Amino acid sequence: MIKILPRRFYNRHTLNVAKDLLGCFLLREYGGKKIRALITEVEAYHGEDDLACHASRGRTPRTEVMYGQPGHAYVYMIYGMYHCLNIVTEKKDFPAAVLIRAVHPQSSSVARSDRFIRGRTAGQHRERTDLAYGPGKLCKFLKIDRKLNQWDLTKGDKLWLEARNPKIKLPKIVKSRRIGIDYAQHCREYLWRFSLKE
DNA sequence: TATACGATCACCT
């Protein structure tokens, strides 16, 4: 039974949403293709007091989406060449989001995309999790860019999320410090990066 | 208007 994550899933504390997103599926549909990917690594960015959060300097045109309704996408360009996908959390007017750092594409998705990206022939398919390991790489793999900024993720179209299979036991969740935010003073010590062990 | 820099990645030593 496949279930699209509803708005109320995102309208909770960001740390809980982040942990609960592990093992869920990120779905991307474009050009007649549908890719399903297991979420394996996330980071939480929570409120204006979090110095690592883009909203730490308040409302700006860029951060406005994080102040909006939960369950929308916050996609921004980083270093002039990559995009990062975030899931907006918490109630309206509280700025917070979960950065999707890594996903594990389903085999059929990898096969399709490998053929599309690298022109591989049938029989050469194999797991290529490296294609989606890292926030920049997964956006490239899933063709996610700023056109999907503010996209409603509860509609089940173009980009959405589905619940994990409750019958499958989840690997242990590993907590660690967030990546690339050394400027965030004491906030860089927070263990707000969550990943599935393995 | 000008400038500094970043929630990254690939490639180098």
Next chain:
DNA sequence: GGTGATCGTATAC
């Protein structure tokens, strides 16, 4: 371990 690519955003002037 280090560096360059490349441009939107925030901030300073």
